[in-house]
Amino acid sequence: MKKKFPYLEVRGSHRDIGHTVGETFRGRILEKVLWRKENIPGYKDLRRTSQNYFLETLHFFPKYIEELTATAVAANVGIMDLLFMNTRSLYDPTPTIDEDKYVSHDRCTTVVSFNENGPIVGHNEDWDKDNIDDLYILKCSIGDTKFIGVNYINELPGTSASMNNWGLVQGVNELHQVESVGIPKNFIARAILECKSLDQADGLLRRVKQDSGFNHVLVQGKEVRNVEIGGGKVDVIRQTGKPLVHTNHFLGKLKKYEVYHSKSSIPRYEKAVSLVKDNMNEKDMINLLSDHSNTEFPICRHEATLGTLIFEPTKGEVKICYGPPCNGKFDKYTL
Numbered sequence: 001m002k003k004k005f006p007y008l009e010v011r012g013s014h015r016d017i018g019h020t021v022g023e024t025f026r027g028r029i030l031e032k033v034l035w036r037k038e039n040i041p042g043y044k045d046l047r048r049t050s051q052n053y054f055l056e057t058l059h060f061f062p063k064y065i066e067e068l069t070a071t072a073v074a075a076n077v078g079i080m081d082l083l084f085m086n087t088r089s090l091y092d093p094t095p096t097i098d099e100d101k102y103v104s105h106d107r108c109t110t111v112v113s114f115n116e117n118g119p120i121v122g123h124n125e126d127w128d129k130d131n132i133d134d135l136y137i138l139k140c141s142i143g144d145t146k147f148i149g150v151n152y153i154n155e156l157p158g159t160s161a162s163m164n165n166w167g168l169v170q171g172v173n174e175l176h177q178v179e180s181v182g183i184p185k186n187f188i189a190r191a192i193l194e195c196k197s198l199d200q201a202d203g204l205l206r207r208v209k210q211d212s213g214f215n216h217v218l219v220q221g222k223e224v225r226n227v228e229i230g231g232g233k234v235d236v237i238r239q240t241g242k243p244l245v246h247t248n249h250f251l252g253k254l255k256k257y258e259v260y261h262s263k264s265s266i267p268r269y270e271k272a273v274s275l276v277k278d279n280m281n282e283k284d285m286i287n288l289l290s291d292h293s294n295t296e297f298p299i300c301r302h303e304a305t306l307g308t309l310i311f312e313p314t315k316g317e318v319k320i321c322y323g324p325p326c327n328g329k330f331d332k333y334t335l
Contacts, residue, residue, distance in 0.1 A: 002329050003322045005150060005307065011141040017157075018067035021138070022074025025153040028134065029075040032154050033085070040091055050084040053211060057183045060208050064187050068156060085154050086186040089179035089212040109268055109299055110161070110171035110217045111288060112224050112244040113280035118314035119219045122285040123161035123171045124325070125150060126304040135160070135306055137320060137333065146335050147193045148318060150307055158189035159214075160309075165335050166196045167313040171217040173246050177230045177257045182211035185229070189214060198225050205234050217246050219313070230257030243276040245269055267297035282319065285310050290326035300326045 010020045022029065037043050058065050072082040084090060107126040112119060125135070131152070138157050139148040149162025149170075161171045170192050188210060195201040198220045205216070205227055213229020224244045226237040228251065235252040237244075247269040249261035275288045289308050292298040301324070308325035311318045316335040321328035 004331060005320065005322055006136040007139070007333075008136060009139045014063045014067040014142065015070045017138075017140055017142065018070030018072075019074045021153065021157075022071035025136070026075045029071070029082075029154050030077055032134070033077045033081045036085065037081075046090050047080050047084045050080060050087045050090055052181050053087050053090075053184055054080070054083055056181065056209065057187050060183055061187050061191060064156060064190050067190075082154070086156055087184040087211065088186065089184065092176070107174050107248065107304075108160070108172070109272060109289065110173055110246050111272055111276055111285065112217065112219055113276060113278065113285065114222065114241050114243070115279045115281060117312065118221070119169070119224075119312075120280055120282065120285055121161075121163075121169045121171060121217070121219050121309075121311040121313075122289050123309045123311075124289050124299065124305050125160050125307045125309070126301060127306055129303055129306065132306045132323070139333065139335070142194065145194050145196070148333055148335055149193075150309060150320060156186045156190040158191075158193045159186055161311070162193055163311045163313055163316075163318055163335070164193060164195075165316065167220050168192075168195060168198065168201065169217075169219040169311045169313050170201075171219075171246075173215040173217070174248050175213065175215050175228065175230065175250060176248075176259045176261060177212055177254075178259060179212045180232060182209040182232070184211055185214045189216070192216065192218070198223060201225075202227070202236065205229070215246055215248075215250075217244065219311075226251070228252050228254050230254035233257075243278060243280075245272040245276055247272070264297040264301070267294050268299050271297075271299055282310055282312070286325050286330070290324070292326065300324050 072079040109124040111122045147164040150160045151157040163169045216227040218225045224239045248265040290300045305324040308321040319330040321330045
């Protein structure tokens with residue numbers, strides 16, 4: 001039988017979203033919190049430090065603190081434990097992994113093309129394969145906004161790839177950089193899910209003080225904005241109607257803030273750039289994201305590609321595959 005990610009559909013408030021996620025995945029969330037308590041050196045001190053991030057975030061995004069709190073209560077875990085889990089800058093497990101293994105513990109690949117129907121956005125969600133059962137699909141209606149995408153059960157929605165009913169697609173890629181105290185990047189990605197335009201998302205990213213930053217590939221209409229964050233600064237590369245690729249290293253002027261990138265990031269990027277083209281369709285995008293031609297550093301990584309999403313925002317559709325796309329089956333979901 002074909003495997004699929006769990007699917008949740010929620011309509012209501014931020015509290016309703018958080019409660020549903022926490023109640024549905026209570027056992028797994030509790031398991032992850034307990035593992036972190038036992039395995040992260042200095043856990044109590046780091047959790048205490050996360051209070052500084054809590055106050056900054058509460059000022060700008062009280063509704064997302066409310067959402068996270070509802071998840072924690074429903075999952076029967078501590079609010080600060082879940083906040084710490086959503087404050088990645090305090091604990092990044094990747095540098096503790098042997099350098100030779102960086103390739104299999106990095107994420108992700110995002111590709112954009114345009115055809116006669118508008119943009120098509122492909123995203124491989126790559127991470128440690130042991131986390132595949134932490135992913136689920138969330139379709140959410142809150143106010144006049146709807147969004148759908150793949151998310152991690154222990155994180156706020158938005159840290160993978162999603163699309164909303166305003167035609168805005170967000171693909172998130174990890175960047176490794178110098179950290180500071182501010183609003184955790186998970187909260188920034190969550191806030192973008194409710195933005196109605198690229199300008200609104202751009203303004204949000206520039207207005208708040210981040211503790212660190214993701215790369216956000218943002219697409220709406222004919223425009224792509226590739227947003228890299230580092231050193232408390234925001235760098236935006238704008239393109240109209242042209243293909244774009246991003247993996248897990250800086251492309252713009254903020255590269256000086258990069259601490260490291262995985263061995264796979266540049267080879268994946270260069271291969272995807274060589275394959276991306278104008279007027280790609282769904283099959284073309286799947287073939288690109290399934291590519292193994294670079295056998296050492298393929299785009300599709302059986303040890304790391306947890307799932308693949310193909311967005312066509314003008315149709316309000318996303319196709320989602322559980323596991324690597326090269327041998328997986330895609331299911332269609334609509335807003």
